Amino acid sequence: EKGGFDTYMLKEIYEQPSALTNTLMGRLHDDTGEVDLDIDLDPSSFKRITIIACGTAYYAGLVGEYLIEQLARVPVEVDVASEYRYRQPLVSENTLVIAVSQSGETIDTLEAIREAKRFGAQTLGVINAKGSSMTREVDDVLYIHAGPEIGVASTKAYTAQVSAMLMLALWLGRARGTLDAEKGAELLRAARELPRLVEESLQPERVANIERIADKYKRARDYLFLGRGVNAPTALEGALKLKEISYIHAEAYAAGEMKHGPIALIDENLPVVVVATESFLLEKTVSNIQEVKARSGKVIAVVSDGDEEAARYADDVIYVPRAHEMVSPVVNVVALQLLSYYTATLLGRDVDKPRNLAKSVTVE
Numbered sequence: 627e628k629g630g631f632d633t634y635m636l637k638e639i640y641e642q643p644s645a646l647t648n649t650l651m652g653r654l655h656d657d658t659g660e661v662d663l664d665i666d667l668d669p670s671s672f673k674r675i676t677i678i679a680c681g682t683a684y685y686a687g688l689v690g691e692y693l694i695e696q697l698a699r700v701p702v703e704v705d706v707a708s709e710y711r712y713r714q715p716l717v718s719e720n721t722l723v724i725a726v727s728q729s730g731e732t733i734d735t736l737e738a739i740r741e742a743k744r745f746g747a748q749t750l751g752v753i754n755a756k757g758s759s760m761t762r763e764v765d766d767v768l769y770i771h772a773g774p775e776i777g778v779a780s781t782k783a784y785t786a787q788v789s790a791m792l793m794l795a796l797w798l799g800r801a802r803g804t805l806d807a808e809k810g811a812e813l814l815r816a817a818r819e820l821p822r823l824v825e826e827s828l829q830p831e832r833v834a835n836i837e838r839i840a841d842k843y844k845r846a847r848d849y850l851f852l853g854r855g856v857n858a859p860t861a862l863e864g865a866l867k868l869k870e871i872s873y874i875h876a877e878a879y880a881a882g883e884m885k886h887g888p889i890a891l892i893d894e895n896l897p898v899v900v901v902a903t904e905s906f907l908l909e910k911t912v913s914n915i916q917e918v919k920a921r922s923g924k925v926i927a928v929v930s931d932g933d934e935e936a937a938r939y940a941d942d943v944i945y946v947p948r949a950h951e952m953v954s955p956v957v958n959v960v961a962l963q964l965l966s967y968y969t970a971t972l973l974g975r976d977v978d979k980p981r982n983l984a985k986s987v988t989v990e
């Protein structure tokens with residue numbers, strides 16, 4: 627049932643190219659540059675959008691915030707469902723509340739949706755599990771079609787959720803007239819490349835390099851993850867994955883925040899994973915790498931193929947396929963999933979059943 631893999635988690639990491647194909651399939655129309663999500667809600671009726679979710683799904687929501695604000699120019703806020711449900715949210719019928727959930731059964735997210743509906747919001751679920759409770763509570767569903775996810779640590783659901791957020795941003799941007807046809811077509815082509823780029827990320831030499839790095843740093847007590855812009859959530863997701871399955875303490879920050887506190891943690895024992903792929907802000911991220919090095923931290927840089935400038939100051943480099951910045955979170959996170967996976971397995975952890983965690987959290 628694990629299809630030749632040792633664990634469900636590894637199987638699901640490797641299923642990502644086909645899962646993403648299913649997420650995107652039939653929804654992106656190259657010829658017209660249009661995105662067809664089969665959503666009945668009126669995209670021009672929203673004045674603001676709130677995304678609610680928990681854990682990994684929340685990080686997919688943070689990527690969604692960035693993409694929707696950039697492409698559709700609608701104000702977006704993202705909240706963890708356990709906070710949202712108790713904070714008497716400001717909602718009107720012009721608010722779209724998007725719940726992101728793999729299982730569709732997470733109690734906090736379900737209750738947050740109910741709360742939003744009481745205040746009159748329109749609701750959309752970005753959900754994996756067909757027929758789950760959440761699918762019946764929301765006004766409309768965008769299924770991510772990632773297939774069943776059994777490993778407790780979410781992998782393929784995350785990349786599929788992020789891809790779904792990208793499609794939503796494209797759909798909203800086109801419908802609201804903030805995204806012109808040419809830019810829309812460019813991003814649509816970039817999205818279409820995702821299954822192939824993720825497939826490339828899983829090439830044996832790349833995976834072996836990540837396993838080597840995991841082995842080198844597996845005795846670290848703490849890890850720091852940094853990223854910027856659309857990849858700030860990639861850092862958060864990388865840290866969460868490492869904590870969940872290896873039990874190594876990890877923190878993540880938007881790279882620009884490093885100076886405002888976490889820099890005090892840096893010494894020769896601290897591995898710092900920096901997402902430093904192609905970006906209009908790459909220069910700033912490279913200075914962060916130099917700042918870490920100046921304090922003897924160990925830098926593991928995630929860098930776009932061929933970018934020697936970004937790789938130059940790092941102790942270890944994980945090269946990833948070049949991707950359009952707007953779609954790069956999907957590609958970049960795969961490297962961090964593998965880093966956590968190998969760190970955990972080299973430490974002898976049971977990655978499919980990490981201690982204290984349940985696959986879906988149906989009690990508060």
Ligand code: F6R
Nearest residue numbers: 681682683727728729732779780
């Ligand atoms: C992390 C993880 C959890 C879930 C969270 C939400 O690997 O799996 O953080 O993402 O419990 O679950 P869903 O998406 O089912 O609502």
